[in-house]
Amino acid sequence: MRENNRVLVVGGGAAGMMAAAAAAEGGAAVCLVEKNEKLGKKLFITGKGRCNVTNAADVETLLANVCTNRKFLYSAFYDFDNRALMRWLEKAGCPLKVERGERVFPVSDHSSDVIAALRRQLIKRDVKILLNREVESLLLREPKQDEKGAVPSRREIAGVRFPDGSSMAADSVIVCTGGCSYPSTGSTGDGYRFARESGHTVTEQSPSLVPLLAKEDWCGRLAGLSLKNVRAVLREDGREVYSGLGEMLFTHSGVSGPLILSASSCLGRGKKRSGGDGAAKAVLYIDLKPGLDAQQLDRRLVREFEANRHRQFKNSLGELLPAKLIPVMVELSGIRPDKRGDEITREERRTFGELLKRLPLTVTGTGGFGEAVITRGGVSVREVNPSTMESKIVKGLYFAGEVLDLDALTGGFNLQIAWSTGHLAGKAAVGKEKEDAV
Numbered sequence: 001m002r003e004n005n006r007v008l009v010v011g012g013g014a015a016g017m018m019a020a021a022a023a024a025e026g027g028a029a030v031c032l033v034e035k036n037e038k039l040g041k042k043l044f045i046t047g048k049g050r051c052n053v054t055n056a057a058d059v060e061t062l063l064a065n066v067c068t069n070r071k072f073l074y075s076a077f078y079d080f081d082n083r084a085l086m087r088w089l090e091k092a093g094c095p096l097k098v099e100r101g102e103r104v105f106p107v108s109d110h111s112s113d114v115i116a117a118l119r120r121q122l123i124k125r126d127v128k129i130l131l132n133r134e135v136e137s138l139l140l141r142e143p144k145q146d147e148k149g150a151v152p153s154r155r156e157i158a159g160v161r162f163p164d165g166s167s168m169a170a171d172s173v174i175v176c177t178g179g180c181s182y183p184s185t186g187s188t189g190d191g192y193r194f195a196r197e198s199g200h201t202v203t204e205q206s207p208s209l210v211p212l213l214a215k216e217d218w219c220g221r222l223a224g225l226s227l228k229n230v231r232a233v234l235r236e237d238g239r240e241v242y243s244g245l246g247e248m249l250f251t252h253s254g255v256s257g258p259l260i261l262s263a264s265s266c267l268g269r270g271k272k273r274s275g276g277d278g279a280a281k282a283v284l285y286i287d288l289k290p291g292l293d294a295q296q297l298d299r300r301l302v303r304e305f306e307a308n309r310h311r312q313f314k315n316s317l318g319e320l321l322p323a324k325l326i327p328v329m330v331e332l333s334g335i336r337p338d339k340r341g342d343e344i345t346r347e348e349r350r351t352f353g354e355l356l357k358r359l360p361l362t363v364t365g366t367g368g369f370g371e372a373v374i375t376r377g378g379v380s381v382r383e384v385n386p387s388t389m390e391s392k393i394v395k396g397l398y399f400a401g402e403v404l405d406l407d408a409l410t411g412g413f414n415l416q417i418a419w420s421t422g423h424l425a426g427k428a429a430v431g432k433e434k435e436d437a438v
Contacts, residue, residue, distance in 0.1 A: 006029050007028040007029070007172045008031050009426075010174065010175050011034065012129070013178055014419060014422065015176040015419070016032060017118040018419050019400050021122055022426030025427075031129075043114065043115055044111050045111070045182070050106070050111060051111030055104060055413055055416065066407075068376065076389070079423070089114065092117040094116075094117035133162065134162065136160075138173060143156065155393075155395070173396065173398070174425045175397070175400070177189075177190045177403050178375075180375045191378075192403070195379045202379055210371050211255065213364045214254035214361045214362060218331070221328060230290060231287035232260065232284060234363070244262055245259070246258050246262075255284070255361065258411075261373060284360070286361065288356045301353055305341040310340060313339045334351070402418065
């Protein structure tokens with residue numbers, strides 16, 4: 001062990017475990033403090049328990065999927081990118097596979113295998129793990145005069161204090177406490193408090209990658225219906241802010257699913273955040289037939305109505321739509337349900353085609369932090385060195401993962417932020433340049 005090289009990591013999630021492993025690999029004496037009874041509690045539930053660890057796209061695509069402060073991540077992503085992470089996990093005994101959309105999962109489809117691989121590496125590197133131990137505050141020391149009598153402008157980290165009044169000294173502290181999403185997993189905003197108390201700016205937090213709430217009550221009638229390969233376009237104040245193709249799900253109060261979660265991350269961008277309740281005048285348009293343009297869809301409808309010319313309109317849509325969706329679409333179309341296929345006018349047919357291509361939902365807000373995958377907002381990256389993750393205000397204090405004001409779309413991109421920033425912080429805390437991952 002190097003002398004005067006004690007690294008203390010607060011938070012045992014993805015960023016914290018990676019930071020601890022990287023710091024220990026650099027020769028530091030590392031202690032990982034986690035307030036839960038086990039490591040990786042939030043990681044365990046990601047990807048519906050499968051854990052979408054990263055995305056296999058190139059680094060520029062990774063950066064393109066970052067919504068907030070993407071330029072800040074250049075150093076972290078290029079220092080420890082998705083390929084490095086995949087090699088790291090596979091060498092640690094967690095085989096991976098790549099699925100649709102370049103999403104990377106453990107071959108076993110069990111997030112517990114990812115956590116187990118990380119934990120093995122911590123044990124291998126002699127990281128001291130303290131569970132059920134909550135940190136109350138950071139310990140700082142005032143700057144001392146140097147040999148020339150000058151006083152450094154930054155305070156220095158000295159360690160952490162626990163609720164029982166005891167403390168632990170450290171030469172470096174890496175805060176990896178996550179955000180406010182899924183508070184039941186321990187993400188209760190502790191890191192934001194640590195940051196404020198040490199003089200940092202913390203931007204306003206709001207839920208992101210979260211279900212959208214809709215004004216239309218017919219969503220509740222469709223609750224549980226999943227649609228694949230549909231396109232969603234989100235417009236806010238008349239401006240398109242998101243467009244994507246994928247899978248969505250109707251809920252009792254609106255819509256959810258991967259496509260909708262990504263759309264939610266673009267709601268209210270560039271506006272004053274208002275606690276995550278979205279912005280007024282937001283409309284989501286669902287294209288139920290994205291593979292057909294308007295003319296192709298019209299020809300399809302002509303064929304369907306001709307084939308069902310003696311059947312009622314409400315009974316002639318089985319080849320076009322899921323059964324649960326048909327009554328709602330019939331109602332919204334304005335076409336009389338008992339009208340026969342050969343009685344439907346050209347204008348009615350085209351109006352129905354437009355509805356299939358632009359099914360509107362009035363967005364009234366989003367779900368709360370209890371439903372959010374991640375938190376938008378956090379420790380201002382302007383006060384953090386992007387090359388090291390070290391605070392520009394407190395020497396020896398580092399931030400990594402969701403506690404920072406960084407967020408991305410779904411598909412493994414947010415976890416890659418955690419891995420990359422955690423690895424860079426751990427490595428920088430011991431002043432080590434390049435290292436082999438495992």
